[in-house]
Amino acid sequence: MKRDRKPWWPALAVNGLLAVIAILALFPLFWMVSVSFMRPGEADSFPPPLLPSAPSLTAYKDLFAHQGMGRDFANSLVLATAATLLSLTFNVAAGYAFAKLRFAGRERMFQLLLGALVIPGQVAMIPLFLMLKPLGLVNNFGGVLIPAAAGVFGIFLVRQYALSIPDELLEAARVDGAGEFRIFRSIVLPVLSPIMVTLATFTFLASWNDFMWPLIVLSNDHLYTLPVALASLSREHAQDSELMMAGAVVTVAPVLLLFVVLQRYYIRGLLAGSVKG
Amino acid sequence: MRRLGAGWWFVAPAVTIIGLFFFVPVVAALALSLTDFDIYALADLGNLRFVGLSNYRELLANPLFWHALGNTVYFVVLGVPLSIAASLGAALLLDSRLARFKAFFRTALFAPVVTTLVAMAVIWRYLLHARYGLINYALSGIGVSPIDWLGDPRWAMPAIILFAVWKNFGYNMIIFMAGLQTIPEDLYEAARIDGASALRRFWHVTLPGLAPTIVVVSLLTITGYLQLFAEPYVMTQGGPAQSTVSVLYFMYEQGFKWWSLGTASAVAFLLFGLMLAVTVVQMVIARRSQVL
Secondary structure, three states: OOOOOOOOHHHHHHHHHHHHHHHHHHHHHHHHHHHHOOOOOOOOOOOOOOOOOOOOOHHHHHHHHHOOHHHHHHHHHHHHHHHHHHHHHHHHHHHHHHHHOOOOOHHHHHHHHHHHHHOOOHHHHHHHHHHHOOOOOOOOHHHHHHHHHOOHHHHHHHHHHHOOOOHHHHHHHHHOOOOHHHHHHHHHHHHHHHHHHHHHHHHHHHHHHOOHHHHHHOOOOOOOOHHHHHHHHHHHOOOOHHHHHHHHHHHHHHHHHHHHHHHHHHHHHHHHHHOOO | OHHHHHHHHHHHHHHHHHHHHHHHHHHHHHHHOOEOOOHHHHHOHHHOOEOOOHHHHHHHOOHHHHHHHHHHHHHHHHHHHHHHHHHHHHHHHHHOOOOOOHHHHHHHHHHHHHOOHHHHHHHHHHHOOOOOOHHHHHHHHOOOOOOOOOOOHHHHHHHHHHHHHHHHHHHHHHHHHHHHHOOOHHHHHHHHHOOOOHHHHHHHHHHHHHHHHHHHHHHHHHHHHOOOOHHHHHHOOOOOOOOOOOHHHHHHHHHHHOOOHHHHHHHHHHHHHHHHHHHHHHHHHHHHOOOO
């Protein structure tokens, strides 16, 4: 038998370091869950306890019974779902057309849209707020959704993917007399379905995690999304560690779950986005 | 002809939305920044006056604005290199042939990226707590006396930077991993045959191969970090002693706390100008050194 001459320590160093980084990355999440099950006041002691002495649901009961977190959760869910559907409706059609349909001004318009990527969204926020106010869309879900409905990134994502659709496929359908909308529905959409999952995942997570715009548009706490509600809660109940951690769990658990299930699609979108520079 | 029309119908809804609710507001923001739009104008547009560049002049004479700009630049100058170094280090480890359980490690290291910023900021505020925080507890283990992370003007921003690195390094890590895949294996092979050490292979093969990726990643990270807002909003509310007031935090307070929407628009444009300048400078440097 041959002896393995490779030294054992580089493999140990690489995997050991990876394990340390993974612990650092996951520890705050683990601690969040752990503290959320502690009895009120238990986390405020020194040294800080790692695990609850007797797991308790007090913080969660308080959140849903007294702090209205169930309503915030529903708001977030409704908004993220609606944003996802809108984004799919508008961006997929536009992305496909920019890739595969010829029309006057196509290239120039696409360049203009890409140019918009260098403008930070916050520049538009103040006038948009003033525009939405007379329309009755301030303090209204419509106002939160409008900027999310269509976006340059979404169009770009779909366009890059749609470029790979063979023209012959579309031409053949046209020769058979199919209209452009029927071609889109029955040929293009099935081909685009993987990138649609990517776009949906991206939009849902971005909408769920969004903070600054909902904070500006929504002033009535009955309409708050989870991040806005949590931020407001943390300004009022800063001392109540267990309550805050339970709020964080409720906010983060759905997106973490969604990511773990759909991470392949999510990472594809992330890589497409980084090529834009 | 029929196809000519169809293309328009497909893009019209999206382009209309982006035009109406992004391009129009951006132009309007420029106009707004030249007015004294305030709470009185909000009630009655008759109170609105054109003031030329005086919002910009007043901002450039306002110490708090410079303070906010300085804090933001501090966050970027320290935070971006640390984030990129962490991302690159993690990517190299994950890319190593010796690494096991790659899928698990990749998911674990990326998890902070997809979490909700506000929720993580809440958690970190407790981790950084001066008395009960686990970070101080861990530091006491190696003999460091407790630091009042978020209560001490000298430490508040470094603490936020630490949090930002933790939250974001996974994002660029994924981009670096894709970049590493594009470096041909024979380059490493050739270097190995020439007897180059691991460090020299990293310096002469990996880094040049990653140069375009590094340019893209630093551009995205700098422009992203210039938009610092939620971290100070949740963790410090700009304090202590305004040491964590960022440009966007300043804009938010001007606009939606004091309703000086003209001034706030001017702040937004100054930030945009800064981001544009950074982008142009980076592109020029990258072109000159023939990286892109």
